[in-house]
Structure formats: structure tokens, C-alpha cells
Amino acid sequence: DILMTQSPDSLAVSLGERATINCKSSQSVLSSSNNKNYLTWYQQKPGQPPKVLIYWASTRESGVPDRFSGSGSGTDFTLTISSLQAEDVAVYYCHQFYSIPHTFGQGTRLEIK
């Protein structure tokens, strides 16, 4: 199984400041056949389903503010929020669907400092 490890587990950032969440996979999730990383970032707020923020590791979902960005390839990935807004308070998950079983990071809780 591919283990997805996020860091940190929780994060408190001041409004307007940068927030960075890391995700490391125990094996590469980069496909050699199409050069795509099978890695998605989700945002989840209480009582809601996960919302897609970033797919293919770095492609922003339509309608997602451009303060959200994803980077990385292979085994190391980063979600960056360039200027934290109050509505960004949530839990963030990375997810690999490169191989079965699909696996998720444990989640990173983002709060306002």
C-alpha cells in the first residue's frame, strides 16, 4: 500500500499570510505512461463532502481561487495558500489514486492564528 503522510497535522496562520501543507507518498504516484501525478488535494469543511482544490498535483480546479496552488512530483507534494483568508479554515487532505488501495493523507487542520 502507498502510505501518504501529511505535515504538519495542524497549522495556525495569520490572515493574509502563507500556509504550506506537505504530503509525502511512500512510492511514486507519477505515471510513466502519461507523465501525470495521480495526486489530488481536497478541502473539507464540517458537514460537507471533500471539495477538489487541485488535481494532477498542480492543476487548479475550476472556480478555486488562485491563492491555492499545488506543486511537486513523484513522492513529494505541496499545497500552498498564498494569502490565508478566513474562509480557508478547514481540513486538507492529499489523495493518491495511482494504485489500489487508494490512500489518503491523515489530514491537516488549518486554523487562523
Add this chain to the structure above:
Amino acid sequence: EVQLVESGGGLVKPGGSLRLSCAASGFTFSNAWMNWVRQAPGKGLEWVGRIKSKTDGGTTDYAAPVKGRFTMSRDDSEDTLYLQMNSLKTDDTAVYFCTTFLGLHPYWGQGTLVTVSS
């Protein structure tokens, strides 16, 4: 617009059974590989299983905690995915989401709550 709508959740006693449904629309369901993902209260996300399209063999894969107890199936004539859950345990209490990837882009339903309690 892609839509996935789960139903069938509810309260069931330990050892009981329940069948979840996921009605799909907005895409060619018969071509899609479908997944179930669950989330226990206050916990993270856990993949439950996957079913391939019939053209790709229609085979299923399951997470270890549910293998032998849960069965995924699909009715392509009704654009519906199913999850038959037997021998339910209290640990199976969760919101169950139906998901798919179209062109490697993920889509999720809103989820349905399953509570296993005596």
C-alpha cells in the same frame, strides 16, 4: 454536469445488512470506474472499494477491513452503483461517498450516513 447522488443510509444493528445506491448522471456511466470512500465521525477519509467498467472486466477491489463483507455492483442500464454491506460492525459507522475519476479529474457525491449501533 456530473452528479453523483448516494442513498440508502440509515441505522442498522451490528451484524445487519444495508445496501447503498449511487445514482450517476452527466457522464457515460458504463465507461466509468467507480469507487466508494467512507469517513467515520471525526476521522479521515478511507477508500472502501472500486469496480471497473464492464468493458474493462467489471472486476472489484476492496479495502482489507471490508473484504468478504462488502460487495460492489453496478447497473449500467440504470446508471447506478451499489454497495451491499453485510455483517456490519460498529466500526463501519461512517458517511459513505460515491466517487469517480473522469479524465483523472475526481468527482464526489454528497454522501450518505450509515450508523451501526444496537
